[in-house]
Amino acid sequence: MVENTFETDLNHRVDSVIDSKYYDDDGRPKRPGGVWITSSHIITAVIGSGVLSLAWSISQMGWVAGVAVMLFFSAVTWYTSLMLADCYRTGDSITGPRNYTFMDTVSSILGGWNVTWCGIAQYTNLFGATIGYTIGSSISMMAIQKSNCLHDSKGADPCHVSANPFMIGFGIVQIFFSQIPNIHEIWWLSIVAAIMLYTYATIGIGLGISKVAENRTFKGTLTGVSYGDVRKVWGIFQGLGNIAFAYSFSMVLIEIQDTIKSPPSEVKTIKKATHISILATTFFYLLCGCSGYAAFGDKVAGNVLTGDGFYNPYWLIDIGNAAIVIHLVGGYQVFVQPLFAFVEKKVSKKWPKIDNKTLKIPIPGLSPYNLNLFRLVWRTVFVITSTVISMLIPFFNDVLGLIGALGFWPLTVYFPVEMHILQMKIPKWSRKWVFLRTLSVICFIVSAVAAVGSVVGIILDVLH
Template sequence: MEMEMDEVMAGRAFEDEEDDHKREGTVWTATAHVITAVIGSGVLALGWSVAQLGWMMGPLTVVAFAWVTYYTANLLSDCHRSPHPTTGHRNHTYIDAVRACLGPQKVLICGVAQYSNLVGTLIGYTITSAISMMAIKRSDCFHENGHNSRCGVSGNLYVALFGVLEVILSQLPSLEKISWLSILAAIMSFAYSFIGLGLSIAMVICHGDIRGTLFGVKVGINDIPLTARTWNAFQALGNIAFAYTYALVLIEIQDTLKSSPPENKAMKRASLYGIGITAIFYFSIGSAGYAAFGNDAPGNMLTGFGFYEPFWLIDIANLFIVIHLVGAYQVFSQPVFAAWEMYLSSKWSQNSIVHSTYNVKLPLVPSTSFNFTLSKLISRTLLVIIVTLVAMTFPFFNAVNGLIGAIAFWPLQVYFPTTMYISQMKVKKGTQKWIFLKTLSVCCFFVSLIAVVGSVAGIVDSLKHATPFQTMY
């Protein structure tokens, strides 16, 4: 038995060296990727989301989504290798895992769901980063001219600036080679989360009571009709789901790990640390934000100007948001780039535009050079430009984030992981485990469905009050 295991491990090591590159990822680098991927712009809407659901359902919903995310992440971790979770062949991407576990007929559905949501997340991050950059300018304006001043700022310039930066960073190598960017982004996410939490707690202390109601925003208060109240509650589910966006990049993160210890075990530890830390943050920030503002909680905690002072701390928090989302953008964009470039490489195996590598020495760092292919330069730049233009057209923070989260949650976070796990681990139909997994999938489907309805209603309503490419905040 020992000799057989040695042979298996030797075979795995040979496969890992031969397939495309040697992997050096650890539990801690994977945890950094997880935190970077999960703690994103969604944290800023948690106070508003809890306000739509109230003290009874709001915090409970945040915890429930955390549990579902962690549970299905563990199922998905066992599908990184097939047909066995520790000794099978690597599946480098989410789609590879679907193909190996469920067959090619499900690949198209998964591909559309995964990559449309990856691109949707990039759009959401672009919008959020631009709003945070504008919030810095508006915060300074309010500080100088008073809180009632009109401090309108055009969003297009900041969307374009973020897009230019991402065009440059998009030429970086694969996800494994930018662990430093994920670590920096993870630090930033902790920093602005702590600032938001601290400001909320300080506000609760200042006004001396915990605000909010058992069932959230009330109908008729501040002219909120029943339909709007209902759509907002549905949209809140999408926003919380968006805050836990993770499964669509889990396999790609797991593919960066060393072969020893087994990747599925290491990834489960990374998910436990990453999602556990995230859940604590989300519960604390959502609850503190609601306690501070009650049913008037702004849609974006740090840019909705529930806080005006200290203005310099608001500026720092928003700067941290931008830095974090610059890194998170790359975590979510690299799988899109990799899939597209793999397709081009197989389609035109002899084309010089796709395969010829050019080397340019950087003027400020002569010892460092920049390697690229023309197809990589053009295709990555084009994708970032398209994302930037869409962000200018639909700059609605809560509604867009809610729609992205709602669409991604059931198919990518629940349906495919549970279905792949049943196939991979040969869970028999009718057993207790099979019934539980199927029930979980059905319940989450209906949650996603009502969240989609609420988010679409929010976008339709927002379009009545906005002019594309001329957005002012």
Template sequence: MGVVEMMNNSSKINGSTKTISTSLNVSGGSHNHFDDDGREKRTGSLLTASAHIITAVIGSGVLSLAWAMAQLGWIAGPIALMLFSFITYFTSTLLADCYRSPDPISGKRNYTYMGVVRSHLGGYKVQLCGLAQYVNLVGIAIGYTITGSISMAAIQRSNCFYKNGHGADCYSNNNEFMIIFACFQLVLSQLPNFHKLWWLSIVAAVMSFAYSSIGIGLSIVKIVENISNGGARTSLTGATIGVDVTSNEKIWKTFQSLGNIAFAYAFSTILVEIQDTLKSSPAESIVMKKASLAGIATTTFFYALCGFLGYAAFGNDAPGNFLTGFGFYDPFWLIDVGNACIAIHLIGAYQVFCQPIYQFVETKCAQQWPDSIFITKEYKINFFNLLTMRFNLFRLVWRSIYVVITAFVAMLLPFFNDFLGLLGACAFWPLTVYFPIEMHIEQAKVIKFSLRWTCLKTLSFCCLLVSLVAAAGSIQGLIHDVGKYKPFQNVH
């Protein structure tokens, strides 16, 4: 029925135990422990998949939505949010059907996004998919490092103002907190794979609900306070030319805000990897579609509250990070809790997004050097007979180097809104729209120039235009910020 890689502990080399891959036929009672592809039986469920999705979707993107609404206004802002939500859900259902090929229910499993593209499209598109996916995942790791450090620094500054008064010279060095964030990742990166991260995703999902709720609550309080002062200045079209921004700034920031909203829905890069954690009954595609609906509907609800209430609270002057925009005064403890929840959530989300990169590099190296003890040998560490962990030297070295590099780049380019907008723009069209649509057309044998084919191609082209203008706005913002930035400076 299948071929399984098992650890044979009876083989000794120089007195130590070596991991050897042996082929065993799955038969008899053993089939209860393995799936149809011979791998260890998957145990993921609708709950764990939804938690992974919520962890991936509700990230640092939610913090910039109030700013994005301020650039777009009360008409274009909600429309853009709903459109991105609908498009992301629709294409995620197409991608879910591509996990198995050629048949979405009983076909061969594909373990990665690249594997799915290879099975359905093949050729140069596989390399394009890999480039888009892994560059985006590296960028997300950098972006999460930036955002996590901002939240940690905000806690330090809030406590400083509370203890020393509002006029105190409180400053923080985000680099110190990026190092702290990276230290957490050095430890968590040693978790072998997605299957071991379900608890981390659930914790991170709870944290995302917590800080979103705190932001919503503080926005409501600020709105009530603003009523006596006439309310924050908002408009149907967002930031006003000649008052808030120049005409050029209006155009560029509008484009950038679209990238920020796109980034807020960037989870297609790991959808296949999440689906590969699900047990096979009921069918993975059915469960994944339900999980995508639950995850995206939940996050869109929170996004709408955070974006709309944040805009109502701050008006056209909404800050890039709406949670830190409430100031560093009272209630300082609640803002501290919110920022702590952000940091905890991003610590978990970082690992969820890094898993595809980890697995890709480790699989390729194991195939290239199958006899290397450094790469393939697994050690078991027993902690007081309570916990057993698998340990691998190559995993330790390479994942640690990856974490250090992403932290260093984050220190060099700590631009929150511009960076998120660029990531969203670069990832949205190819990974969320283009590849799922192209694979669906191939899998379902959609007739060329039919109504369905034309609608799908039109949707893909429109999303390409959105991604291009969003990327242009974010690049312009990065160029502007880099021109006046001094690396490794303190934040006042």
């Protein structure tokens, strides 16, 4: 009897060693993420198509306000992201229960109606981001075709190009990539996307600087574009939304944090990755936005690499736009995977038989691939839907501004601030409590006016 007990105990210890080697403390497979993979995820999520609208956004506000607003959004995003990172585990930051999604953190800390509101804000914003990325990728693909056409015809052909075929092509690519099961398995796509980001950002900066050298002067003004008063106001509001979109990644921060291996603690790694990512992002944003505005002044295009400013060398512009497209393929997946996971988790609980249906696809020389039928159908329908909506409202700056405005305050500011106040038990009316609540109110006002400006922009574009 003693021998059997000893043998059972020994087997249990061996199993525990095996489990701890391959599984984390919550029984899930070991997470692979380190600082650099996590930084790649964040950079891929933060820096998307919004980077190329920054020169236009600065032009709406001018050198002083434009740069100041960009630094403001950078500081707020960095500050609130650090607060949000502390919410990944409830209680102890090393051994406490994990919150796998943004909604899980809100549910465990705030609860009540906040959970519903968070779900609506987060997943609407994620869906909107896929539309913005589809529009952005099509504009870059159009720019490649137009650039080659203008070069071949030496400017004689106006080279009118339709966006729809490119949106459809981007959608087809996303249908295939969307079959990647979860965000843990797209780390390689994030690294490729991050490399592409630095490629096209460097090209955009280089072209802007060369244009400034060619002009022998810095263009732009301290107060920005000088058209009619009402239009100026709408332009400023829309520019705020564009910059907010350019910094939006809080809605996937917890999901990214859930890909991090430990030890060290996930909080320590995500904070280090956030420092690196926000610093790199702000550096590139200032260079891209300022070089573009200095090159073209108040006439800068909504997308600096696809406007009418840069024509030569056409092959370099083509490389830059191709890099944008590849980056947006990865960015699309970073944003959409949490939405896929949310829906599939709900379906799995309610209709387990539907979610468990799989199809075995034989692969010569390899083990067969198990294709989940529900995943195939639902994700394909989702991509088709977002592509069709993108084709109906292909207004780049307006759409980015609206998405950024709707998501910035609730996801980047309100929820992180409210959870931080509760977690840290900050006394009501203390100096820090007043500061955090004031910050939240200011950001709410910024988001509200940005949303109004973007809606007006969409209406004006539709009417014209």
